[in-house]
Amino acid sequence: MAVTAAPAWRSGALVALALAFALPLLVVLGSWLAGPSGNWPHLFSTVLGDYALNSLVLCLLTGTGTLVVGTGCAWLVVVYRFPGRRILEWALLLPLACPAYLIAYTWTGLLALEGPLQQWAPFPLPDIRNREGAAMMLILVLYPYVYLLARQAFLTQSGTALDVARTLGAGALERFTRVALPLARPAIVAGVALVLMETLADYGTVKYFGVPTLSTGIYRTWFGLGDHLAAAQLASGLLFTMFVLLWLERRARRHRRTDTDQKPPAERQPLTGVAAPAATVGLTLPVLLGFVLPALQLIAWAADDAGHLLSAEFLELISNSLLIASLTALTTLAVALTLVSSHRLLPTGLRRLAMRAVAFGYAMPGTVLAVGVVWVLGWLDGGLNDTLAGLGFAEPGLVFSGTLFAVVFACSIRFLTIPAQGLEAGFARLSPHMDEAARSLGGRPWSLFRRIHLPLLRIPLLTSALLVFVDTLKELPATLVLRPFDTNTLAVRAFELASDERLADAALPALAILLAGILPVALLARSLGNRDDAHHA
């Protein structure tokens, strides 16, 4: 950049930051330095095909499903008026609070032969414990990612573009597919990318449903075969797939801009005739299936336990969960802002690479990531102790391992991509002319960021923070492995009991996760509910 050369130290610090958060990627890619594992021929000739096929089909189904449900719901909610729209607008976010493994357990319970639904249904209910069923479960809890980002994009889209399309004779469907959808594409892609990464990393659901995927395969290779190397190399395949997908998408819209002047969107049109109740019912369905029914099942299971809800121990579970979730949200937000805005202000190849590299924690199965963090923190602790001992000081013991720091660090690596993607999409909608205008007014990059970007990105910032918060509440494997002594969270408790096939006992902490998730979700909905806010942002 001829205009402002970034001080070398600042670039260095940014790279170091990105490096720390690109850790899982590095560990995984580093595995190839040791040469291919001896187990590859075995994996190739036996299970690898199944793993890959199942993962692929799962991704296709979940990706398509969340795309259709998330985008469709967002569109209806933004553009039309129908009974219940205002409630549905935020209720559609509720399934976000439900961890995928929990919904898998509850739906299995609901659909079981001896379960409550089969008693009413006049026909045999389908068996969901298969690949397609797993995709259904993932769609039910993951579509809100797409919904959220798509809705935000639709809300901030230029209403004029849609009006133009109308005057050119484009009907409702055409306006959606030919104008709104392409304009919202970066946001929708960001949403679907999150969904795909969640899908690839999902372990609980596919394991319970007995669907062998790359993610269960990595576990099995690691722990069953005891082959770290092959496991890491498998994981790299998974990351590579994600990388290629995202790269292809970026390439496809290389020259296309999607930033529009932010004019107020057109008035919501009332739906008439059967369309109105149809929309109400259609949009109630995801909420019902992804939240209400599972929650009712959990309530039924937890009814006997309700007294424990206020016990000191239970309150501690809740406060631990909230603490970890808020710290992770703050950390990821700060790191993502630093990386994304520095990339926007002074884009260089190195920073671009750093941006890409940090995105992959999300696609890592949680345990693999956790073990990566365990290694690195162990190495850090070892180094610190040796150094201090060498200098004649007392050894401090484990400073990083087994602390809340380790948990927050791992969760931050895992969820960093949420604010990173969200902010990138947010930045993409800010016209670059605005930056240029501000720069020409003598604004230095930092003041530009603080005075222009930060206020304008309020919504994506808040959205990402709340998403990370809810995701961390649900996070399991990393917390499980890394937490300090006697530190339990709701997710840990729920999972321990559920995986021990004690669903009824797991119901209470599971419900608490849902409840704790509702608050930020409601906040999210409220903050986004204001249309003025949305298009002034």
Place this chain on the structure above:
Amino acid sequence: MRWTLLTLLSLTLLAGCDQPGPETDNGEAAAKEVNVYSARKEALIQPLLDRFTEKTGTEVNLITGGADALIERMESEGEHSPADLLLTVDAGRLYRARQADLLQKADSETLRNAVPEQYRHPEGYWHGLSVRSRVLVVAPDRVPANAPSRYADLADERWQDRICIRSSNNIYNQSLVASLIAHKGEEATEQWARGLVENMARSPQGGDRDQILAVANDLCDIAVVNTYYLAMMHNSDDQTQREAAEQVALRWPNQNDRGAHVNISGAGVARHAPHPEQARALLEFLVNDESQQWYAEVNNEYPVKEDVAISETLREWGDYKADDLPLVRLGENNDKAVRLMDRAGWQ
């Protein structure tokens, strides 16, 4: 800059968070605590640990988690690891921890007397705490009384599409196959696994309780499950679970030859344990009569120690003959078992 500062601040705070551990406490306090890494779920160990604290005054700090992850954590923490005692729910993981040199010998007369030889490491690196057997559960109205009577029978083509068993990812299935490899060799076991896969009524899914439910609901006729799952269903608060358990019958396999396959939950003292004495004391506490009875009552497991009272459900099932294969062999054969199941197409 505010954000960065805030983050730095909170990170510093977190890193400085006090954790129970040898280095952060003075000597006296350290003498009164013990740190446990447990793959046994909190609910299934905490009451015993509380009892231990009550009796000895030693504080017990606990983290639970997957055994594999805990082992990785101990490994990376190295000599600074605060872990004193590692608890797992299968022998394979104890074997793996020993292989990774994460355990130390804990030999005492109490332990030797309480834990039968096949349920502990020959040199005392780990000891079994409770026993569970992997048994057959059948629909009595659809399966004759005399067959199947052995694991080997599961590969018999007369059970085509009639068997339910969970995924080969499950450690108990891996251990079962590892034991078969030890007894019959790899080739015969692979033949058997292929036959079993042929006979599966559905692709493996769910946990052991789900297999029992499937038998009760006519989805299949035979299931392979751990004993305590069936026992817990018998004693469940949930009526459907109890009813399902009533509808099926337990069948002890291989009673006329080597006996039913068993596995243990067990524990070993960590190699770098800061409190090895307390760790051994806790281990000994876990095999005393009172604790042993607790396992049996609460989780319907079989005590390792002989002559300890067992739960009513287990009593009703009567005595059985257990395979006396040294459990070290399960660990040794584990990766062979996984590879073999991969080849056989056992999902």
Place this chain on the structure above:
Amino acid sequence: MRTMLELDQLELRLDEQPIVTDLALTLAEGDIGCLVGPSGCGKTTLLRAIAGFVAPHAGTIQLQGETVATPAHQLAPEARRVGMVFQDIALFPHLTVAENIDFGIRRQGAAQRRHRIAELLQRVGLPQMGERMPHELSGGQQQRVALARALAPRPRLLLLDEPFSGLDAELRESIAREVRDILKAEGITALLVTHDQTEAFATADQLGVMKQGELHQWDTPYEVYHRPATRFVADFIGRGVLLPGRVSGIDRVSTVLAELRGDLPAGLNPGDPVEVLIRPDDLVHDDQSPRQGKVLDRSFRGAYTLYTLELEDGARLPCIAPSHHRHAYGEYIGIHLEMDHLVVFPQDGEDVAGPG
């Protein structure tokens, strides 16, 4: 000529606030109508109602004799075949120039579409720009693409909402003329709104002046300029002053400058105080004239100079003089009135008088 657009007793409201009241106008096929008025006068809302985005609260909108909007029923915008060019241009940023133009004609055959796109690009003077992305174009170019896009499906009526407001002043008039030529070449009926009368004069066959939701006048630009229907129109269109006077006969008014003859509005009696509209071009610089005004201000406009003169009684008048006539501040110059149209308003402030 057939009527393209007919508005009758139209009342429009936004959030229950009346925006347009009792508005009627007709636009003949092939004509270009233009609505001017200060911002907030309701002209954009009127366009949006004709396009179909705002439902009338009362009255009707007819296109080619077909009623497209009443309070009870509205034809959807996409079914009206009414094109619109929006103030903010709003090219689809994700489509190329050609794809933008193609947007409204996707149902036609491929060859036909290709031909139409090429024809329009040619017509708006951007023949090589089809593959460009909108952000690669200048403001004027974007404006032309927006026009081409709206023209592509050959709408019955084209609405243009402040189409030149984003352009710099020099470009405005020339583009406005260009647009007029393009519209005429396409034979299209158009209704344009603007707050800039230069644009309006450059394009309009029919000119309307709106204020606070009311259409004060709807006529040819010549008539609107020379025979403003209301004091507001007189004031808003063209430069001019109202000179006090008094009715001195059935067809005459005496002022400080001269006694003027012409048609007076009905209801005025001799002796009534009135005001007379004086345009700069009504006041001719004449060195021979005994009437003189003191030069208060002058502004050089190239071909002519616009003087502001003060009369003996303090009245101030604009006066156009050829620019080679140079006079200093404070100098007295001769003038005389040369009026084709006498425009008189009663002095009591009534805003409803009109030319005879």
